[in-house]
Amino acid sequence: AFVENLLKHPTFLDNTYTTKFIDTTPELFQFKKRRDRATKILTYIADITVNGHPETAGRPKPPAEARGPKVPVLRAEPAKGTRNLLEEKGPQAVADWMASQKKLLLTDTTMRDGHQSLLATRMRSIDMIKIAPTYAANLPELFSVECWGGATFDVAYRFLQECPWQRLRDLRKAMPNLMTQMLLRASNGVGYTNYPDNVVQEFVRQAATTGIDVFRVFDSLNWVENMRVAMDAVIENNKVCEAAICYTGDILNPDRAKYDLNYYVDMGKALRDAGAHVLGLKDMAGLLKPAAARVLFKALKEEVGLPIHFHTHDTSGIAGATILAAADAGVAAVDAAMDAFSGGTSQPCLGSIVEAMAHTDRDTGIDISAIREISNYWEAVRHQYRAFESGLEAPASEVYLHEMPGGQFTNLKAQARSLGLEERWHEVAQAYADANQMFGDIVKVTPSSKVVGDMALMMVAQNLTRKQVEDPAVDVAFPDSVVDMMRGNLGQPPGGFPDGIVRKVLKGETPNTERPGKHLPPVDLEAVRRSVSKELLGFAVDDEDLNGYLMYPKVFLDYMGRHRLYGPVRTLPTRTFFYGMQPGEEITAEIDPGKTLEIRLQTVGDTDAQGEVKVFFELNGQPRVIRVPNRL
Numbered sequence: 001a002f003v004e005n006l007l008k009h010p011t012f013l014d015n016t017y018t019t020k021f022i023d024t025t026p027e028l029f030q031f032k033k034r035r036d037r038a039t040k041i042l043t044y045i046a047d048i049t050v051n052g053h054p055e056t057a058g059r060p061k062p063p064a065e066a067r068g069p070k071v072p073v074l075r076a077e078p079a080k081g082t083r084n085l086l087e088e089k090g091p092q093a094v095a096d097w098m099a100s101q102k103k104l105l106l107t108d109t110t111m112r113d114g115h116q117s118l119l120a121t122r123m124r125s126i127d128m129i130k131i132a133p134t135y136a137a138n139l140p141e142l143f144s145v146e147c148w149g150g151a152t153f154d155v156a157y158r159f160l161q162e163c164p165w166q167r168l169r170d171l172r173k174a175m176p177n178l179m180t181q182m183l184l185r186a187s188n189g190v191g192y193t194n195y196p197d198n199v200v201q202e203f204v205r206q207a208a209t210t211g212i213d214v215f216r217v218f219d220s221l222n223w224v225e226n227m228r229v230a231m232d233a234v235i236e237n238n239k240v241c242e243a244a245i246c247y248t249g250d251i252l253n254p255d256r257a258k259y260d261l262n263y264y265v266d267m268g269k270a271l272r273d274a275g276a277h278v279l280g281l282k283d284m285a286g287l288l289k290p291a292a293a294r295v296l297f298k299a300l301k302e303e304v305g306l307p308i309h310f311h312t313h314d315t316s317g318i319a320g321a322t323i324l325a326a327a328d329a330g331v332a333a334v335d336a337a338m339d340a341f342s343g344g345t346s347q348p349c350l351g352s353i354v355e356a357m358a359h360t361d362r363d364t365g366i367d368i369s370a371i372r373e374i375s376n377y378w379e380a381v382r383h384q385y386r387a388f389e390s391g392l393e394a395p396a397s398e399v400y401l402h403e404m405p406g407g408q409f410t411n412l413k414a415q416a417r418s419l420g421l422e423e424r425w426h427e428v429a430q431a432y433a434d435a436n437q438m439f440g441d442i443v444k445v446t447p448s449s450k451v452v453g454d455m456a457l458m459m460v461a462q463n464l465t466r467k468q469v470e471d472p473a474v475d476v477a478f479p480d481s482v483v484d485m486m487r488g489n490l491g492q493p494p495g496g497f498p499d500g501i502v503r504k505v506l507k508g509e510t511p512n513t514e515r516p517g518k519h520l521p522p523v524d525l526e527a528v529r530r531s532v533s534k535e536l537l538g539f540a541v542d543d544e545d546l547n548g549y550l551m552y553p554k555v556f557l558d559y560m561g562r563h564r565l566y567g568p569v570r571t572l573p574t575r576t577f578f579y580g581m582q583p584g585e586e587i588t589a590e591i592d593p594g595k596t597l598e599i600r601l602q603t604v605g606d607t608d609a610q611g612e613v614k615v616f617f618e619l620n621g622q623p624r625v626i627r628v629p630n631r632l
């Protein structure tokens with residue numbers, strides 16, 4: 001009964017609370033807490049061993065002989081890096097330093113965009129946290145480590161059963177000398193819709209507090225008006241505000257005159273005037289070609305004057321050439337992914353960029369052997385996630401037709417597969433391009449890219465042409481996301497949405513063409529905290545959890561509910577998390593610093609009359625039996 005009470009006690013939802021609870025409730029013994037969390041983890045392992053993980057069912061398995069990821073030797077105490085400069089002198093000093101560097105600066109995107117673009121964002125924290133000290137010790141010259149934001153926030157709660165804030169806290173601690181970097185969708189936070197201004201401000205404050213140094217802020221329609229709240233919040237928190245222009249079209253193509261050189265230069269100036277420390281050029285689909293890069297970066301550098309940070313994707317296979325052109329044209333920093341997580345829809349290869357710049361006047365100064373060791377680690381990590389590989393086998397020049405962001409490409413392909421449209425992928429690509437033109441040729445990046453993707457899938461599934469969709473005489477039931485965007489809920493693209501499509505989608509309703517946040521009343525944060533605390537969970541939620549709830553109420557509460565059942569499963573090895581254990585196998589899970597569970601699976605029993613299976617473990621040498629339902 002005692003254990004039952006503990007299980008039900010809401011304080012036992014999570015490690016953090018457990019610690020707080022023990023501090024304030026000394027009448028409960030430490031060993032009870034540990035036993036309780038161990039039982040939860042064993043229950044998870046037993047369940048996955050018997051029933052499999054829903055996300056890996058039917059997907060390719062990791063190679064049986066795959067070696068576990070091996071962490072390279074730390075070569076030295078972490079030398080001072082960009083984070084020390086930020087802490088000592090502030091964000092403007094970082095920007096000034098950037099501008100004064102001859103060497104090409106590098107951001108490693110492996111822990112964010114790399115796996116977001118190659119493995120559907122499924123990389124678990126443990127695989128990042130183990131290698132983070134090696135980054136600090138062996139690669140102190142990196143400009144920053146992009147490791148948070150974008151899609152990683154909700155995927156952590158939703159699919160990985162872990163807390164994104166805890167990931168950030170752990171990474172921050174392990175890399176004290178390196179700037180961490182996140183991707184922030186301006187007023188859309190790390191979500192898919194506009195949030196009230198005070199929710200965005202509170203989210204930025206918390207991200208800065210928990211450990212983000214560089215905020216790359218963008219708006220999915222390139223609407224500077226809609227970026228100010230987020231940018232101001234970053235500046236207010238004394239962190240680096242990297243405001244990004246999203247690149248689309250082709251500045252050298254007269255047929256895409258909407259997004260010409262002047263458009264980008266004007267936007268760059270507007271972002272500078274809005275207070276950006278650094279100008280980001282975010283080429284989320286990898287559309288910027290080498291010749292265009294020379295022209296664009298020369299103009300931005302001369303006319304905007306901020307240090308430039310260039311981000312691209314290698315979907316077409318030519319991004320490495322664009323990076324070299326960008327380096328020639330004087331960008332201060334570029335994004336790249338560690339070799340094993342590079343190429344294709346991800347960033348270009350970091351090690352190859354280092355090699356290409358070596359012995360030139362923009363030599364990165366980074367030790368290539370340190371990169372190789374770290375990439376060897378990532379190679380072994382990637383093998384464990386084979387279930388999430390997209391199967392993209394070769395560069396795709398088709399990206400210049402559809403202009404899908406690298407992070408969306410594989411997702412949309414999976415969505416098409418689930419709708420039975422995989423064989424019609426090239427039609428989806430064409431419909432995506434058509435839908436874009438129908439909406440007036442817009443920037444496509446989360447969340448606007450999702451809207452275009454929804455429209456494209458619907459057009460292919462229902463065999464609708466652009467002409468039919470636009471024809472006032474043809475009845476079309478538009479996806480909700482399209483209605484939402486036409487209402488103005490994502491803001492306004494340059495020149496607004498075309499009247500015809502707005503009228504057809506909204507059936508006469510008047511859209512809001514002002515900043516969406518202007519019409520959203522502020523959320524009473526303390527009232528939300530009280531209601532979540534009392535009514536939903538039964539304990540006082542802290543600021544991090546409150547921010548998780550504000551971004552994703554249902555996703556957060558579902559995560560908390562599963563945490564109540566399964567405990568800190570983030571500590572399990574990735575193979576165990578996705579595939580359970582084999583009889584005779586032994587693993588360890590460090591549930592607190594220095595507190596390690598030694599888990600051995602003895603055997604799995606037969607299914608009994610109640611449909612349950614007994615799974616026999618040894619936990620730190622003691623026998624334990626866990627019963628789980630056989631749901632297969």
Ligand code: BTN
Pocket residue numbers: 044047048051053054055158159160161
């Ligand atoms: C998910 O959100 O789908 C992944 C998290 C784990 C869900 C657990 S895994 C064991 C049990 N079996 C299921 O089908 N779901 C839960």
Ligand code: 3PY
Pocket residue numbers: 113116149150151183185284405407445446
């Ligand atoms: C995101 O918003 O997650 C992106 O990666 C956009 O490129």
Ligand code: ZN
Pocket residue numbers: 113283284311312313406407
């Ligand atoms: Zn990207």
